[in-house]
Amino acid sequence: xxxxxxxxxxxxVVGLGFGAGLAFLQLRPVEPLSELASIAESExxxxxxxxxxxxxxxxxxxxxxxxxxxxxxxxATRSHDFKISNTGTSPxxxxxxxxxxxxxxxxxxxxxxxxxxxTEVNLEWIAKPRPGPFRHGAVLATNDPKQSQxxxxxxxxxxxxxxxxxxxxxxxxxxxVGLSKDAEVLLLSYVDQEVEILGHEIQGDDMNGNVDIRFTxxxxxxxxxxxxxxxxxxxxxxxxxxxxxxMRGSLKLxxxxxxxxxxxxxxxxxxxxxxxxxxxxxxxxxxLLRMGNVRGTKGKTVxxxxxxxxxxxxxxxxxxxxxxxPELKVSVGERRKMTDQLYHFPLLVSVPAGTKPLVRLGxxxxxxxxxxxxxTHPDTPEVRIGVHFSVGL
Amino acid sequence: xARCSLWATYGxxxxxxxxxxxxxxxxxxxxxxxxxxxxxxxxGAGIWFFGFLAIDGLQSEDAIVRxxxxxxxxxxxxxxxxxxxxxVDWPKPQVAILFSGELDGYLEPCGCAGLENQKGGLxxxxxxxRQLEGKGWPLVSLDMGGLVRxxxxxxxxxxxxxxxxxxxxxxxxxxxxARELQMDANYLTYVLSNYSPEDNPVVSANVSILxxxxxxxxxxxxxxxxxxxxxxxxxxxxxxxxxxQNAADIVKTDPAKALNELMPTLVAEKCDLLVLMVHAxxxxxRELAKQFPQFSLVATxxxxxxPPPTMRDIPGTQAKLIEVGHKGMYLAxxxxxxxxxxPLRYQRxxxxxxxxxxxxxxxxxxxxQDELKEMGFDGLGLxxxxxxxxxxxxxxxxxxxxxxxxxxxxxxxxxHATETLVTLDPPRHFDPECLSCHVTGWEPQExxxxxxxxxxxxxxxxxxxxxxxxxxxPGAAHVAAESSEETLSEKEIESLRAAMRLTxxxxxGNKDGQVFNEAVVVKKCMxxxxxxxxxxxxxxxxWPQVEH
Numbered sequence: 001x002x003x004x005x006x007x008x009x010x011x012x013v014v015g016l017g018f019g020a021g022l023a024f025l026q027l028r029p030v031e032p033l034s035e036l037a038s039i040a041e042s043e044x045x046x047x048x049x050x051x052x053x054x055x056x057x058x059x060x061x062x063x064x065x066x067x068x069x070x071x072x073x074x075x076a077t078r079s080h081d082f083k084i085s086n087t088g089t090s091p092x093x094x095x096x097x098x099x100x101x102x103x104x105x106x107x108x109x110x111x112x113x114x115x116x117x118x119t120e121v122n123l124e125w126i127a128k129p130r131p132g133p134f135r136h137g138a139v140l141a142t143n144d145p146k147q148s149q150x151x152x153x154x155x156x157x158x159x160x161x162x163x164x165x166x167x168x169x170x171x172x173x174x175x176x177v178g179l180s181k182d183a184e185v186l187l188l189s190y191v192d193q194e195v196e197i198l199g200h201e202i203q204g205d206d207m208n209g210n211v212d213i214r215f216t217x218x219x220x221x222x223x224x225x226x227x228x229x230x231x232x233x234x235x236x237x238x239x240x241x242x243x244x245x246x247m248r249g250s251l252k253l254x255x256x257x258x259x260x261x262x263x264x265x266x267x268x269x270x271x272x273x274x275x276x277x278x279x280x281x282x283x284x285x286x287x288l289l290r291m292g293n294v295r296g297t298k299g300k301t302v303x304x305x306x307x308x309x310x311x312x313x314x315x316x317x318x319x320x321x322x323x324x325x326p327e328l329k330v331s332v333g334e335r336r337k338m339t340d341q342l343y344h345f346p347l348l349v350s351v352p353a354g355t356k357p358l359v360r361l362g363x364x365x366x367x368x369x370x371x372x373x374x375x376t377h378p379d380t381p382e383v384r385i386g387v388h389f390s391v392g393l
Numbered sequence: 394x395a396r397c398s399l400w401a402t403y404g405x406x407x408x409x410x411x412x413x414x415x416x417x418x419x420x421x422x423x424x425x426x427x428x429x430x431x432x433x434x435x436x437g438a439g440i441w442f443f444g445f446l447a448i449d450g451l452q453s454e455d456a457i458v459r460x461x462x463x464x465x466x467x468x469x470x471x472x473x474x475x476x477x478x479x480x481v482d483w484p485k486p487q488v489a490i491l492f493s494g495e496l497d498g499y500l501e502p503c504g505c506a507g508l509e510n511q512k513g514g515l516x517x518x519x520x521x522x523r524q525l526e527g528k529g530w531p532l533v534s535l536d537m538g539g540l541v542r543x544x545x546x547x548x549x550x551x552x553x554x555x556x557x558x559x560x561x562x563x564x565x566x567x568x569x570x571a572r573e574l575q576m577d578a579n580y581l582t583y584v585l586s587n588y589s590p591e592d593n594p595v596v597s598a599n600v601s602i603l604x605x606x607x608x609x610x611x612x613x614x615x616x617x618x619x620x621x622x623x624x625x626x627x628x629x630x631x632x633x634x635x636x637x638q639n640a641a642d643i644v645k646t647d648p649a650k651a652l653n654e655l656m657p658t659l660v661a662e663k664c665d666l667l668v669l670m671v672h673a674x675x676x677x678x679r680e681l682a683k684q685f686p687q688f689s690l691v692a693t694x695x696x697x698x699x700p701p702p703t704m705r706d707i708p709g710t711q712a713k714l715i716e717v718g719h720k721g722m723y724l725a726x727x728x729x730x731x732x733x734x735x736p737l738r739y740q741r742x743x744x745x746x747x748x749x750x751x752x753x754x755x756x757x758x759x760x761x762q763d764e765l766k767e768m769g770f771d772g773l774g775l776x777x778x779x780x781x782x783x784x785x786x787x788x789x790x791x792x793x794x795x796x797x798x799x800x801x802x803x804x805x806x807x808x809h810a811t812e813t814l815v816t817l818d819p820p821r822h823f824d825p826e827c828l829s830c831h832v833t834g835w836e837p838q839e840x841x842x843x844x845x846x847x848x849x850x851x852x853x854x855x856x857x858x859x860x861x862x863x864x865x866x867p868g869a870a871h872v873a874a875e876s877s878e879e880t881l882s883e884k885e886i887e888s889l890r891a892a893m894r895l896t897x898x899x900x901x902g903n904k905d906g907q908v909f910n911e912a913v914v915v916k917k918c919m920x921x922x923x924x925x926x927x928x929x930x931x932x933x934x935x936w937p938q939v940e941h
Contacts, residue, residue, distance in 0.1 A: 066701070077905065098475040100699050126905055133674070135697030139477065149477050151702050166635075171544065173639035174578045181639055204778050246546050246577070246774030248841070252781070259910060266839060268544050270577035278583035280550075280764050283772035290767035305583045336586070339603045344586055 058115070059088030060144040062152070069156030072127040072134075076161075079124035082152045086113040088144065094119065097141040097149065127158045134158055159227070163195070163260045164188045166224070170211075170251060172269035175240040176309075183238070185265060186218065188231040189257060195230050196256040204249025207267050212237045213251065240271040245285040247271060274312065275380050277347065279304030288368070289349060291389035299353035300389075306332065306345040312377050313343045321374040321382070327355050328387065330371050351391060358391040468509050472745040476512075479740050486728030486738065488619035489530045490668065491522070492692045494537030494568070496721040498551055500558075501758065503827070505926040509746045512722035515558050516758075517744040519751035521724065522562055531619030534563055536594075537627065537670045537694045537717070538570030543840075546773045547765065547825060548572070549580045554761045556584060558754060559594065565616045566596040568627035568670045570694070571636055574600065578642035585609040596670075598626045599651030601644045612655055615662050621729060624664035626655060628681065630673020632695065648673075652685050660687060666729065668692065678714060682707045690715060690727060700725065704739045713737065720925075759819040766823035770848065775825055775841040782892075784845035784869035785834035785862050787855030794875060795861075801941035802861065810859040815850070822850065830921035833860035834867070837920040845869070864917045865893045902932040 067080040086092035092113040113119045123138060137153035165185050172181040189195040197215050202208050218231040234251070251265040279302060281290040294300040308316045318332045333346030349371070360369040369387035502511035525532055540555040541548040552573060559567055573581065581602055585593060586609065595610040602609045613626035628648035637643060646654075652669075659667060669688040671678035674695030682691040691707065692715040700718035704727070707714050717725050721744065728738040770776055788808075792799030802808055810831040814822040821827040825842075829835040833856040834846020842848065845867065847856040862868050871889040873879045881889075901912040909915060915932040922930035 133695070133697040135699045135701060137699070139475070141474075151477075153699075153701065155697065155701075169544075171575055171636070171639055173575065174641040183639055201781075203781065206774075248545060248774055249778070250839070270579075272577070272579055276579055278580055281767040283768060285771065285774075288772075290769070290772070292763065292767050303587075305586065307579055307583065338582060338586065338607050338609075342582070342603065344583075 056090040057088045058086055058090050058092035058113075058142070058144050060092055060094070060142050060147050060150060061085045061087045062150055065151060066153045066155060067123075069125065069154055071157050071159055072125075073161040074127055074131060074158055077124060077126045078154075078156075079122055080154055081120040081122050083118050083120055084113065084140075084150070085118040086115050089115050091115070093143040094121075095141050096121075097139045099138045100136045121152060123152060123154050125154050125156075127156075131158050131160045131164065160188075160190050162189070162191050163255075163257050164190070165263065165265060168265070170234075170236050170238075170265055170267045172238040172267075174270045174272055175238060177240055177242060177244060177271055177273045180237050180239045181269070182236065184233055184235045186224070186231055186233055187253070187255070187263070188224065188228045190227060190229060191258070192229055193257065195232055197232060197234075197253055198256060199254040201252045202249055202267070203252055204247075204267070206243075206247035207238070207249030210239050210241060210247075211249070211251075211267060212239075234265070236267075238267075238269050240269070243285065244271045244273050244276075245283075272309070273380070274308060274310045275316075275375070275377060275383060276307045276309075277304050277383075277385070278307060279347075286386065287384060288386040288388065291349070291351065291387060294351045294355070294389055294391050296355050296357060296391045296393055297353060299351050299355065301348055301350040304347040304349065306347045306373075306383075307338075308343045308345070308377065310341055312379070313341050316343070316375060316377040318345060318373045318375050318383070321372040322370070323372075324370045325358065325360065327351065327358060327391070328369055328371065328389075332373065349387065351389060355391045357393060358389075361388050361390050362386070469747040471509070472743075472747040476743040476745050476747075479742055480726075483728060483738060483740070484730070485528070485530060486619070486730055487531070488621045488623070488729045489525060489532050490623065490690070490727045490729070491525075491532060491534040492537065492670075492715050492717050492725040492727070493518070493534070493721060494670070494672075494692065494694045494717050495539035495570070495719045496536075496555060497539060497542040497719055498548065498555075498826075499720040499722075500551065500555060500761065502720075502722075503926050505830075506928055510928070512744050513720050514744060514750075514754075515555075515562075515721070516750035516754040517746075517748035518721065518724065519558075519562055519754045520748040521742060521744065523751065524748075525726075531621075532563070533565055533616050533618050533623055534559075535625055535668065535670060535692070536564055536567040537692055538568035538629075538672045539572060539694055540567075540570065541572050541576070544572070544575055545775075546768065547840075549576050549584075550761065550764055550768070552576065552581075553584045554757055556595075558757055560588070560592060561753065561757075564594050566611075566614050566625045566627070566670070567594045568672050569595060569597045569600050569602075569610065569629060570672050571629065571633035574602075574629070574633075574637055574640045574643050578602065578640070582607075582609065582642065596625060596627050597629060598655045599628045599646045599648045603642050604644055613659050615664060619729075621666065622662070622664045623666050623668060624659050624662050625668045625670070626652070626659065627670035627672065628652060630671055630677040630695070632673045632677055648677075648681060649684055652681065656685060656687060666690065675714060675716065679707050682710050682712045682714070686710050686712065688712055692717070692725070699723075700741055702741050704737075713739075715739075755818075762819045762821060762824060765825075769823075770825065770842060773825060776844075778836070778841050778843055780834075780843040780845065780867050783867035783871075785843065785856060785860075785867045786869050786872050787833060787853075788858065788860035788862070789855055790872050791861045791865075791868065798861075798941040801939070805939045807859040807939065811847075811850070811857040830926065831859060832856055833858060833863055835863075837863070838923075843867075859921070864914070865895060868893060897936070904931055904933070907933065 062082065062084050064082060069078050072078055084094065093111060094108060095111055096108065108121055109119045125136060135153055135155045137151055140150045142148060142150060165187055167185055170183045170185060172183050175181050187195055200213060202211050214235045216233045218233055223231055247269045249267045251267055253263040255261060255263060281302060282304060283290065291300060291302055306318060320330050320332060323330055329350040329352055331348045336344045338344055360367060362368040369389060371385040371387060373383040375381055375383055499513050501514040501516060502508060536559055541552045585595060585602060590608055596614055597610050598612050613624060616623045628651060629645065630648060667688045668690045671681055671691060671693045675693050678691050678693035682688060689712055691712050696716040698719040700716040700723050704713040704715055715725050717723050724742040724744065726740045726742060730736055811822060814820060814827055814831050825840045829837045829840040832847035835842045847853050871893050874881050874886045874889050895914050897914050898908050898912050900908045901915050903909055903915050903919060918932060
């Protein structure tokens with residue numbers, strides 16, 4: 001019995017000790033991560049333990065770390081060999097630590113370079129991204145104490161090999177209600193082929209019926225540069241209706257170009273009226289402010305801007321005509337002149353702290369909260385604003 | 394969960410080990426010392442086991458943090474190994490000038506390929522800036538513009554938050570990029586009018602919004618820091634003029650003419666250093682540097698995605714050319730020293746995972762996501778796009794006939810792609826740029842829903858996940874034909890079946906030497922597995938994981 005008791009006590013002590021030790025390892029404090037960012041700590045670097053010249057050391061010498069490929073056609077492959085010499089007194093170890101892109105291959109003839117000898121690192125680049133400037137490379141890790149990393153780079157410019165859209169979108173920008181705007185893009189062929197449009201379609205209800213498209217073959221003398229074999233100018237006109245807000249769609253093109261039989265050109269515009277509202281949660285198409293769920297104890301205030309444009313802007317004034325429910329608080333601030341024909345009014349919509357639980361989230365629209373502003377603008381005597389919000393505890 | 398991670402940490406499998414002990418006891422060992430040893434071990438192990446459970450239970454949250462931190466330490470070391478140390482042998486500069494630009498809308502790296510494989514993000518940028526400030530380095534932060542890449546309400550909201558973030562991060566000057574100027578001019582006016590002239594960092598010598606008297610941007614700024622006076626201006630290059638054909642309310646002047654007009658004023662400020670930011674391309678920046686040799690540092694956008702590791706000389710000038718690449722992946726730091734031999738030092742800073750996430754920028758992301766939620770797809774101008782072929786019915790409809798394929802699909806991450814967004818902090822399932830590849834029935838590259846596509850977790854539960862129809866095409870007509878809702882001829886039914894079929898050709902893939910141009914399937918994959926979100930994508934490696 002005594003023996004058993006001794007064993008139990010000993011086991012308990014050992015078990016507790018072991019558990020405590022592991023727990024300490026698990027929960028001990030750690031160094032802050034920020035120290036790992038390797039930001040310079042001191043005014044001067046720490047001295048080395050012994051002068052480098054006293055030791056046998058490898059020394060990497062790279063005469064060229066950047067190679068300019070020049071212009072590369074999209075999809076083409078180019079490579080370059082960088083020479084690395086060991087001018088030190090012990091073997092130089094080299095390995096590829098990383099490459100900046102999977103398109104770049106860093107290959108080494110050998111991983112160890114003896115003193116006085118050289119090796120080559122090959123960087124290969126497959127020009128796959130979009131046309132434009134490129135720069136990619138590889139980082140080599142070495143055992144040279146003065147140069148633990150060597151970065152090699154290839155640079156150049158990728159050019160389109162078959163076709164290009166310039167610019168790539170039809171952007172009408174801000175358009176006043178009822179007015180029109182034009183935009184154009186060029187479809188250019190870089191191959192020995194006359195480009196033709198075999199069909200086209202406007203997609204997106206916002207744009208369909210509002211955009212007029214025209215195609216014109218570009219005369220050889222008017223092509224943007226000598227590398228372009230042929231081109232078509234795509235002209236368009238967007239006519240803004242009464243609907244306001246952001247509009248988007250796309251122009252689908254069928255062409256005779258190889259690898260570009262179907263092309264899509266994004267279309268965008270923003271239709272505005274004389275009086276516009278901006279701010280977080282504002283949906284212009286429905287003249288609706290979404291305030292979300294508000295904590296009753298905290299309340300919430302949304303700062304909007306009422307922007308008035310045009311000839312009536314300098315004389316337009318606003319006042320709050322009605323608010324439903326009365327728990328909402330609304331105020332229109334002092335006007336701020338931006339230009340002679342643009343004035344801003346701060347518009348504050350608040351759910352005050354202490355408001356009791358309430359739901360006005362729509363739909364249907366009859367359950368929306370409503371704010372009506374009276375305006376002196378001759379064409380817009382009233383601005384009606386729907387509000388979606390709920391108040392919780 | 395924490396308990397499992399603890400066991401895993403120490404490579405122990407408690408049940409197995411305990412079972413072995415029990416098995417040992419069954420051997421009926423006769424000698425006392427062996428019996429004692431067995432009892433000793435079993436009691437000790439039992440107390441350790443239960444003791445550890447207790448500690449684990451009490452400290453589980455700490456333990457998780459600790460485990461994560463250990464992972465982060467390792468990751469940070471990996472990041473340094475991959476992308477190099479920074480500021481090696483740098484003494485404290487008199488002032489450090491931070492350059493950024495072409496954020497391209499990447500408030501954060503998307504994370505699809507694993508954050509440890511991606512650089513950039515304002516959260517890391519903020520952490521880096523705090524580290525420099527923590528070391529007492531006087532810092533002047535400048536941005537070359539290009540905060541957004543797309544157009545439309547989401548891009549506008551994003552610009553608002555990006556600019557606000559840069560102001561919060563202490564930026565002294567932010568240039569205007571071409572994309573910003575293509576946005577709705579009213580929105581841009583609204584954003585900038587929220588700031589007083591002192592707080593507004595927007596700078597341009599040759600572009601003003603509305604007109605210069607509106608005070609929505611500065612022609613130049615002079616910043617005093619670390620005892621140095623630094624003059625900064627920016628220009629929008631002529632390269633972008635064609636794309637601004639319809640930019641309303643923008644007043645622009647030829648960049649050289651604008652700088653000519655500005656230089657006497659800027660020189661009269663008697664700055665120690667003049668900086669020019671060019672939102673154009675390196676060639677245009679070099680030309681302007683030659684025309685205006687008063688600038689010591691010329692920073693430019695429009696270069697390659699990866700910036701060079703050093704500043705470059707600009708032939709014919711004393712100026713240095715600085716690039717920072719695209720998507721906010723890198724920053725450039727120029728240190729100024731009162732050292733005639735070495736007055737400038739340069740460091741390219743990769744914003745990799747060695748830098749943690751700042752809470753302030755995380756909070757900004759939450760507010761940004763909240764606003765996207767309140768706007769809804771309609772408010773973001775993303776509605777009313779019909780799919781050119783058909784309507785979406787959801788993967789469950791496919792599963793009714795294609796059970797084996799559905800089973801294979803369920804085992805892939807594609808089936809749970811929406812859930813991934815919902816469980817993020819903050820959730821991203823109101824963000825169209827994320828949703829476009831995480832639900833069914835969206836245009837993956839342009840980030841908008843088709844009319845019959847996903848509209849919400851509860852509105853369209855049948856369209857959760859990156860479903861069958863994202864590759865095979867919308868299947869409403871095919872399903873209707875097969876279920877006899879439509880009376881069609883055999884030929885018509887077969888034609889609809891054929892339209893849904895996809896065939897992989899021999900050696901299909903996206904790597905060199907593989908068949909790409911004539912292939913169909915790999916191109917569909919790459920609408921989501923693109924260079925941004927899946928840089929390691931290799932069709933021949935990935936396809937077997939989802940083969941069906």
